[in-house]
Structures are given as C-alpha cells and as structure tokens.
Amino acid sequence: MANNSVEAANTTTQSVNTNTHTESKTMKKKKRSSQWTWYIFLIPSFLGILLFMVYPIAESLRLSFFKSNGTIETFTGLANFRTVLTSGPFWNSVWNTFYIGIFQILITIPLGFIFATLINSVSKGKNFFKVLYFLPNVTSIVAAAMIFQFVLHPEMGILNYILGSLGLPTPGWFSDPATSKWGVILLAVWHWIGFVIIICLANLQAISSEMYEAAKIDGASGFQQWLFITIPNMTGTFAFLLITGWIGALQRFNEVYVVGGPNGSPARSIQTMGAFIYERGFTGFEFGIASAATYIMFIIILIFTFINLKVSKMKI
Amino acid sequence: MNNTMSMKKMERITSIIKFLILLIFGVVLMAPFIWMVSVGFDRTANISMPFPPRLIPEEPSKFNYGIVFENGRLIKSYINSTIVTVSSVVLGVSASLLAGYAFSKGKFKGKKILFIVVLCTLMIPMEPRLIPLYTLFNKMNLLNTYYPLVLPSIISGMLIFLCKQFFDQLPDTLREAAQIDGAGEFKIFFSVYLPLAGPIAATMVILAFIWSWNDFMWPLVVLNDLELQTVPLYLASFSLENGSSLGGLTMALATVSILPIVILYLFLQRYIIQSIALSGVKGE
Missing domain, CATH: 1.10.3720.10 (MetI-like)
Incomplete structure (x- = not known):
C-alpha cells in the first residue's frame, strides 16, 4: 500500500512531458496491485461467511447422516430423515407453523395496507399515527409474548373481559389447545402490523400524484382511485411483504417458546418447526435428528420462497 | 355553488371519520401497553389480576417496580x-x-x-x-x-x-x-x-x-x-x-424492560422508521 502511494507520488512529481511510457507502465502495475486491495476489503465479511455460514451449513448436512449427541457419532445413512419424516410431532409442528403463518399474513397485510392508506390520506397527525402504529414492532416479541399471556388470560384478561361484556364467547386462548394458535396469531398480527404499515406507507408515497390527478379529472371517486390506481401500484410491495412475512413465519420460535416452552404446550398445539428443532437438539441432544429436521425445514423454506416469488411475479 | 359546499362538507366529514377510525384502532393497539403499566402499579395483582380490568389500580403502589430494581x-x-x-x-x-x-x-x-x-x-x-x-x-x-x-x-x-x-x-x-x-x-x-x-x-x-x-x-x-x-x-x-401468575411483577418487569427502548424510539423515530422503510423498499 505504502509502496503504491510512493509510486503514485513519483509519477505525479515527474513532469508529464518526460516519458509517457513509464507512466503507463506504473499505472498498469498499480491497477493489478489494487485488485488485491479490494479483496482485503472483503476479508472480514468473507471470513464470517466461511466460518458462520458455509461451515455450519455443510457440517449440519454431514451431521444429519449421523446419530450424534455431540461427542459420539455413528453413521446411520438416511435413518434420521426417515425418523423425522415419519414423526407425528414433526408434521404437527409443520402444520402449526403454516397455520399460524397463513392467518397472520392473511390478516396483517390487507389490514396494514388499509391503515396505511388511511394514514396517508389524513391531513393532520400523519406522523403521530405512524409512530403510534409502529410502536408494537419496536418492543421485543419476547416482552410482547409475556404481556399477551395476561392480555389473553381466559378469566382475567382484558380481551375476554371485552368479549364477555359484548356477550361474545370467551375462548381459553393459550390454555386451550383448540384456540392457542389463535392466541399466537393475534400476538403476531399485533406485532407485525406496524412493519406492514411502514412499508406500505413508504411505497404509497412513491406512487406519482399525476395518476391520481388524471383520474380525478376523469371523475373517479376516492374509492375508485384506491381500487384502480393504488392497489395495482402496490403489487410489488405486497409481494415483498408476502415473501418476508413467510420467511419470518416459517422461522417462528421466540414467542411460542415464551408462551409454551420448547414443546409448545398446551399439548404441542403451538410447537413450531423451530421449536421442534430446539426441543430435539437442545433438550434431547439428538443432534443428528435435529440436523435432519433443520434441513427439511430449510428445504421447505426454499421451496416456499420460490413459490412465493413465482406467484407474486405472476401478479405483477 | 351549493354543490361544491356540500362536497367540501362531505370531504370534511370523511376525513374526520378516517381520523376517528385511526384513533380508535390506535387505542386498541396501545391497550396492552396501557394495561401493562397500570397492572405494574397494582400490588394486589400478584395474587389475583384485578377484575374487571381497571385503568387506575385501587391502591396504586410502587411495590412491583421496587422489586424489579432490587432484584x-x-x-x-x-x-x-x-x-x-x-x-x-x-x-x-x-x-x-x-x-x-x-x-x-x-x-x-x-x-x-x-x-x-x-x-x-x-x-x-x-x-x-x-x-x-x-x-x-x-x-x-x-x-x-x-x-x-x-x-x-x-x-x-x-x-x-x-x-x-x-x-x-x-x-x-x-x-x-x-x-x-x-x-x-x-x-x-x-x-x-x-x-x-x-x-x-x-x-x-x-x-x-x-x-x-x-x-x-x-x-x-x-x-x-x-x-x-x-x-x-x-x-x-x-x-x-x-406463567400467568405474579401478574403485577411480570407487568412491572415488562414495563421496565420496554421503556428504554420506547424512549430511544421516540427520540429517533424519524430515523428508525426511515431505516425500516429503506430496508423494505430496497429489499424489493
């Protein structure tokens, strides 16, 4: 490096008219050495990628063919995959993950979009609402899960109090396997909606106002403008939310762990794929089986993301 | 003339309705937080949660918060x-x-x-x-x-x-x-x-x-x-x-754990929201 700058300094102190030949030579040399400098810029990140991404992904694949508890390993071929794929609790965790994910996304994206358009259309308090609605997303999901255990308490929670005073049925939420998933869905919607609103708002503001003005001249009502200009212009945003929403939903762990522990009680009703892997890996120390399960989960995520990409591309 | 007057009036009314909807839903979203702070000040909530829920505890006390800090x-x-x-x-x-x-x-x-x-x-x-x-x-x-x-x-x-x-x-x-x-x-x-x-x-x-x-x-x-x-x-x-026992203490703990982040958020809200939006818009 130091060499380089000395060289460069030399070339500049030399008068330009002496010989252009040596100058072009040093330039060439400089170019080659500066190629290497760029790799130095990348060293920290790629050291991280090798050590914390490539190595564990490869090692995990290897482990999935072994019976292992961390110290003793025996090769078992595809036995772990067979165990996982024929395991009732695993498919139960897949079902739970998808069930919670589907309803979280189905509720939050349209609702968040509607609130984003409402916020975008009010003349006063735009920023106030933005800040307010995003607040749940700022709090950690762990703290949120802690609060929601009381909010959704079957006898003493505020939600059932309100439902009861309206004469509506009061479910058991987290204490009843039949409704516990809906407890998680409510929590997930509450926590995620701020994010959806912020992303929608940012993209709503990017739609050119000319389109709306043209529609106004044509006599389109506010609702018609929303239907025929706003929504078609937001498909890219919806696709993004769909993809990030699913990736997040398929990895759900924190809140179900806080509410139901590693086995997703009551009765495994909220055990997600992540929780299944944690239970097998770190309470049972069945590293081989857990690794096979992570690979199956990884493949599910990849396939599902791919499908989401295809579906959303068709819409655009 | 009359027509544009009523149009303006309609616009005003719809914007007030929109504002009210946003306000009501905002309160719904904030309800868990509000309740959390309130229960945190309720000493009796550790034995049994106050029911029906009330905004102001019967005997407000700093007991729970005291324990959180003492611990x-x-x-x-x-x-x-x-x-x-x-x-x-x-x-x-x-x-x-x-x-x-x-x-x-x-x-x-x-x-x-x-x-x-x-x-x-x-x-x-x-x-x-x-x-x-x-x-x-x-x-x-x-x-x-x-x-x-x-x-x-x-x-x-x-x-x-x-x-x-x-x-x-x-x-x-x-x-x-x-x-x-x-x-x-x-x-x-x-x-x-x-x-x-x-x-x-x-x-x-x-x-x-x-x-x-x-x-x-x-x-x-x-x-x-x-x-x-x-x-x-x-x-x-x-x-x-x-689990869902010790309500007062849990809520006090949740409040204290969230508060610094909320304060930080309120100070930096413009930048935080912009950053989230950027990661989303660029992510597309």
Whole structure:
C-alpha cells in the first residue's frame, strides 16, 4: 500500500512531458496491485461467511447422516430423515407453523395496507399515527409474548373481559389447545402490523400524484382511485411483504417458546418447526435428528420462497 | 355553488371519520401497553389480576417496580445486552461498510459471484446453523461468554446490500480525483467516501441494533449462565417460571424492560422508521 502511494507520488512529481511510457507502465502495475486491495476489503465479511455460514451449513448436512449427541457419532445413512419424516410431532409442528403463518399474513397485510392508506390520506397527525402504529414492532416479541399471556388470560384478561361484556364467547386462548394458535396469531398480527404499515406507507408515497390527478379529472371517486390506481401500484410491495412475512413465519420460535416452552404446550398445539428443532437438539441432544429436521425445514423454506416469488411475479 | 359546499362538507366529514377510525384502532393497539403499566402499579395483582380490568389500580403502589430494581437481574441483563449489542453493531457495520464499498466501487475478479454469495446468505436461516455453531463454540471453550453472540454478527448480507446500494449512488469522479492526487484505495475509502456515508451508516447501526438486541434463539442455545443473560433471555426465563401468575411483577418487569427502548424510539423515530422503510423498499 505504502509502496503504491510512493509510486503514485513519483509519477505525479515527474513532469508529464518526460516519458509517457513509464507512466503507463506504473499505472498498469498499480491497477493489478489494487485488485488485491479490494479483496482485503472483503476479508472480514468473507471470513464470517466461511466460518458462520458455509461451515455450519455443510457440517449440519454431514451431521444429519449421523446419530450424534455431540461427542459420539455413528453413521446411520438416511435413518434420521426417515425418523423425522415419519414423526407425528414433526408434521404437527409443520402444520402449526403454516397455520399460524397463513392467518397472520392473511390478516396483517390487507389490514396494514388499509391503515396505511388511511394514514396517508389524513391531513393532520400523519406522523403521530405512524409512530403510534409502529410502536408494537419496536418492543421485543419476547416482552410482547409475556404481556399477551395476561392480555389473553381466559378469566382475567382484558380481551375476554371485552368479549364477555359484548356477550361474545370467551375462548381459553393459550390454555386451550383448540384456540392457542389463535392466541399466537393475534400476538403476531399485533406485532407485525406496524412493519406492514411502514412499508406500505413508504411505497404509497412513491406512487406519482399525476395518476391520481388524471383520474380525478376523469371523475373517479376516492374509492375508485384506491381500487384502480393504488392497489395495482402496490403489487410489488405486497409481494415483498408476502415473501418476508413467510420467511419470518416459517422461522417462528421466540414467542411460542415464551408462551409454551420448547414443546409448545398446551399439548404441542403451538410447537413450531423451530421449536421442534430446539426441543430435539437442545433438550434431547439428538443432534443428528435435529440436523435432519433443520434441513427439511430449510428445504421447505426454499421451496416456499420460490413459490412465493413465482406467484407474486405472476401478479405483477 | 351549493354543490361544491356540500362536497367540501362531505370531504370534511370523511376525513374526520378516517381520523376517528385511526384513533380508535390506535387505542386498541396501545391497550396492552396501557394495561401493562397500570397492572405494574397494582400490588394486589400478584395474587389475583384485578377484575374487571381497571385503568387506575385501587391502591396504586410502587411495590412491583421496587422489586424489579432490587432484584437487580434486569439491570444486569441490560448491561449484558448493551455490551453484546454495541460490540455486534460495531463489528457488523464496519465489516459491511468495507464489503459494501468494495462491491460498489471495486474492480476485481469474481466480484459478481462473490456478491451473489453475499445475497445467498440472506436466504439462510439460523436453524440449520444452530448445532454446528454450538459445537464450534463449545470446542473453542467459548460457551457462556459474549463471543458467540458477537462474532457471528460480522456477516450481514442485508447490511452489505444496503451499503452497496448507497455507494452506487455516489459518483466515481470522487475516486478519480483522489487517485490523481495519489491516494491508495484505503485512503480513498476512509477520507473520501466514508465521511459521506453518514446516512447509510446510521441506518445500518439502527437495523443491526434492533436485530442484535432482539436476538433470542441463538443466545438461548449458547448461554446458560444467569450472570450473562441478555434482556430477552431473562424475560423469557422469568415468564416460563411464573406463567400467568405474579401478574403485577411480570407487568412491572415488562414495563421496565420496554421503556428504554420506547424512549430511544421516540427520540429517533424519524430515523428508525426511515431505516425500516429503506430496508423494505430496497429489499424489493
């Protein structure tokens, strides 16, 4: 490096008219050495990628063919995959993950979009609402899960109090396997909606106002403008939310762990794929089986993301 | 004339209705927080939650908050979280600034493929890496230290991506001018481009801070030592121990754990919201 700058300094102190030949030579040399400098810029990140991404992904694949508890390993071929794929609790965790994910996304994206358009259309308090609605997303999901255990308490929670005073049925939420998933869905919607609103708002503001003005001249009502200009212009945003929403939903762990522990009680009703892997890996120390399960989960995520990409591309 | 008057009136009414809907739904979203603070001030809530729910406790008391502070574990976990988060942010943001800059302005072999590798890391979830990383840090005898929480933060595909996008918008002419003056690549980066990277660095710090602060699964795996627990770990262990009993104490604990983050958010809201929006808009 130091060499380089000395060289460069030399070339500049030399008068330009002496010989252009040596100058072009040093330039060439400089170019080659500066190629290497760029790799130095990348060293920290790629050291991280090798050590914390490539190595564990490869090692995990290897482990999935072994019976292992961390110290003793025996090769078992595809036995772990067979165990996982024929395991009732695993498919139960897949079902739970998808069930919670589907309803979280189905509720939050349209609702968040509607609130984003409402916020975008009010003349006063735009920023106030933005800040307010995003607040749940700022709090950690762990703290949120802690609060929601009381909010959704079957006898003493505020939600059932309100439902009861309206004469509506009061479910058991987290204490009843039949409704516990809906407890998680409510929590997930509450926590995620701020994010959806912020992303929608940012993209709503990017739609050119000319389109709306043209529609106004044509006599389109506010609702018609929303239907025929706003929504078609937001498909890219919806696709993004769909993809990030699913990736997040398929990895759900924190809140179900806080509410139901590693086995997703009551009765495994909220055990997600992540929780299944944690239970097998770190309470049972069945590293081989857990690794096979992570690979199956990884493949599910990849396939599902791919499908989401295809579906959303068709819409655009 | 009359028509436009009534049109204006209609517009006013709809905008008032919109405002009211937003206000009501805002209150609904805030209700868990409001209730949390209120129950935290209710000493009797530890035996049985106040029912019907009330906004102002019958006998407001600071008892629960007193216990949270006396116990000291929350404060300890705050210190732990701060150490871990600050180190992770410094490490992740520095490495990503270097890499993002190289991917934007650099000319070297394999640039495209290496950048695709970076983008691929965005697709890799934590779960498949959990067990090998655990055994790796176990072999290095680093379980129950801060290292396993901090070191993996060095790589963040998202931060590199955002950083590259930012440097792409800065003109190359700045580089060329500095090159003529004889500056090397590192000098150009540190004295020409880095000083201009303030906005993106701030965004990166905010995003990395949020990720690291809220990280849960990985710390849960590598930390058993109660002395080293981060805030989410402490909250989770408290919640799993007590379930839905000790309501007053739980709510006081939740309030104290959330409050500093909420205050920070209110001060930096403009930047935080912008950063989130940027990560979303660019992510498309």
